[in-house]
Amino acid sequence: MKILGISGSPRSDGNTxxxxxxxxxxxAERGAEVELIRLAGKNLRGCTGCYQCIEAKKCVIEDDFQAIFQSIIExxxxxxxxxxxxxxxTAELKAxxxxxxxxxxxAMNEMKEKDSAYTWKGTVFSDKVVAPITVARRAGQNFTFAQLLLWATANDCIVVGNNYWNVGVAGKGGAFDAEADTEGVGIMKGLAERMYTLLKTMGK
Ligand SMILES: Cc1cc2nc3c(=O)[nH]c(=O)nc-3n(C[C@H](O)[C@H](O)[C@H](O)COP(=O)(O)O)c2cc1C
Structure with missing residues (x-):
């Protein structure tokens, strides 16, 4: 069972x-293989809308995205x-x-006539289990959380639930104080339990 965390924060060892x-x-304690990719400091540009991935079956921009994408696939x-x-x-995670x-x-589908009905063959993310995690000092959690949910649900992922939204409250004045949000810490533990159980049920 391989779990990849991607932190969209520009602060490498920040709260996220x-x-x-x-x-x-x-x-990891339960036996999963884990990896954390921090987007901080990475060379990443946004999508240029070149549409070359339709033919190339990959993003043609050569930067740090390529290695990140490989880890996502695995x-x-x-x-x-x-x-x-x-x-x-953040702009980094959006990119x-x-x-x-x-x-x-x-990578998994062909472009058809503009008006034809698609029969999608899935995406490279099909059946990956996804969980959003957002961190805020005060406001904007729901919208940000929803952005991540919307990405996952349009990309054929399976979203794992929890007993609360996976949010941490930290970072007043730029503080590095994730641990102080004891409720947030408990939420993350609950998420790990649920994600592990779901993936085990799926035979991972
Ligand atoms: C440019 C910028 C915009 C931010 N906007 C918000 C916001 O809309 N709502 C909020 O509660 N906190 C906001 N914050 C605070 C961060 O979300 C908070 O400090 C968070 O803990 C930072 O996480 P990190 O340590 O992983 O970077 C903002 C911080 C920065 C630098």
Whole structure:
């Protein structure tokens, strides 16, 4: 069972990485193979809308995205984490999700006539188990969480639930204080348990 966490924070060891790591640690204890990719400092540009992935079956922009995408493909479970930036995911994570979502779809499908009904053959993310994690000082969790849910549900992923939304409250004045949100810590432990159980049920 391979679990990949992606932290969209531009702060490498910030609160988002900390909450994701809590889930990964719990899953590693249960025997999962885990990896955390921090988007901080990576060379990543946004989707250029070139549509070349339809023919190329991959994103043709050569930067750090390519290695990240390979790790996504190899993972059974994906933790998509972002700090809330103006009520949204960060630009770094948006760049990855736009490029992964588009090229991951066209890697498995052909473009048809504009008006024809599609019979999709899935995406490279089909049946991956996904959980959003968002972190905010105060406001914007729901919108940011929904952005990640919308990405997962349009890309043929299976979203795992929890006993609360996977949110952490941290970072007032830029503080690195994820651990102080004890409720958030408990939520991450609950998420690990549920994601592990679901993946085991799926035979991973
Ligand atoms: C540019 C910017 C925009 C932010 N926007 C919000 C916001 O809309 N709502 C909020 O509650 N916190 C906001 N924050 C605070 C961060 O979400 C918070 O500090 C978080 O813990 C940072 O996570 P990190 O340590 O993983 O980077 C913002 C921070 C920055 C730098």
């Amino acid at each position: 990485s900390a909450y994701i790591q809590m889930v990964l640690d719990e899953m 993972a059974d479970g994906l933790l998509l984490g972002s700090p809330v930036y103006h009520s949204s995911i 990855v999700l736009d490029r992964a979502g588009f090229s991951g779809r066209w």
